[in-house]
Amino acid sequence: MKPEHEFFPVADVEYTEAPGGIPEITQRVLAADPETGFATRILRYAPGADSSPLGVQRHDFWEEVYILEGSFTDLTLGETFTPGMYACRPPGMAHGPWRSEEGVVTFEVRYGRQG
Secondary structure (H helix, E strand, O other): OOOOOOOOOHHHOOOEEOOOOOOOEEEEEEEEOOOOOOEEEEEEEOOOOEOHHHOOEOOOOEEEEEEEEEOEEEOOOOEEEOOOOEEEEOOOOOEOOEEOOOOEEEEEEEEOOOO
């Protein structure tokens, strides 16, 4: 289970390199379940960051993403997404790879299958 947290300043959580080994893609993990890997995080792409080395992504968990600032482009779809846009991806849904010319910051929640 994720830990219990009352309100705290998100800025107090350091950015660390996100899984995948691309230094320009970092995350602030706000809450995580160490057993499942399900997490709530802020994900940040620096300007020019490109996740192409990771290829198209598919997860075995649900993922919800809300864009807070900046933009990024799904290179498979050739479509750019901007602040205020939201995605809800069920397990197995293909997405990416991504490139962000200006940088992007998203809020993400990852959780398990229902059922």
